[in-house]
Amino acid sequence: MLEINKLSKTYDGGKRSLTDVSLIAKEGEVTAIIGPSGAGKTTLLRSINQLIVDDSGEILFDGQDIRKLNHRQLKKARSKIGMIFQNYNLIESLTTIENVLHGSLARKSTLAGVLSLYSKDEKQEALQLIDEVGLADFAFKYCSDLSGGQKQRVGIARSLMQHPKMMLCDEPIASLDPRSTTMVMEILRRLADEKHMMILINLHQVDIAKEYADHIIGLNNGRIVFDSATATATDRDIENIYVSDAPVAVG
Structure with missing residues (x-):
């Protein structure tokens, strides 16, 4: 299981990219992270394996807080985390x-x-x-x-x-045609189902998230504004993720 607690990140110049982000991702599930451009989706994924050094919070994976590992320990932890780039x-x-x-x-x-x-x-x-x-x-x-x-x-x-336990996918289908998109998403879905991997995937395509993900996280302006099983997400819920003043999810 991956558990993130109150993760925050501010870039040089004072731009706040993540604010108190908390979430849980489980083995055998596909978690889609959706939201408008600039919402903090890429920062979130890159913080998980510390390609970006964040400001505060916890990233608990495989029994360890990744943020507190030394160089040797972090290298070992990263070997269990696959990364797919756009x-x-x-x-x-x-x-x-x-x-x-x-x-x-x-x-x-x-x-x-x-x-x-x-x-x-x-x-x-x-x-x-x-x-x-x-x-x-x-x-x-x-x-x-x-x-x-x-x-x-x-x-x-x-x-x-x-031999990863978790796969982080940063907009992996953004540049692909529909046929290639289907092939890539079916592979990721199969990895969750058959190899019981945790799959976290940043997506712009809401329809793809609803078709392939077990769980949807909505990010807006660096905050989680939706966090629920895909099956419970209504069209109104999805629309609200993209509203500039979307309320922060509670719970």
Whole structure:
């Protein structure tokens, strides 16, 4: 379980991005984080694995407050947290399998990583994951030759190579066509259902959130204004998330 308590973040210049954000995400569930642009969605995800250093609060994951870990401990914690980026974050001059194998670097020594020394088992696992995301025919293709949807699936396979307990997805379908969107979302849904992962996903597409998520968090102006099971969310609830003076959720 992931539990966040009263998380706050202010950027240089006094811009308040998060204010007293508290939420719970559970294993085996997809949690969609929705809200207007600038609401703090990306800041929230990047705070969870401390890509952004926040101001105050708690981020409890796997029995630890991530905010209080030293460098070595944080590296270990991050190995359990996969990250999917809107811009894919791949090395396009490398092949699909080479990019996926990079997901195992956290478990390797610096020298082994620099020299790309991967075991036979690691290579077989990478090929299996590539097959699971539907890219078996592209394992040895350069990522520069792949479509956006294919690149995003490579990113998912690379994250799975970490053996994560949680996957953070920052607008992973923002640049994808409808078919690729469906493929990516079905993979994420399957990871929650079959591998019991926690999936947190920032989305602009409300219809996608309602179709695939178990739980919806609404952010507006850095505050949580909606927090409930997807099945209970009404059209009015969703509309209110995007109102500039949306009331803060209580409870």
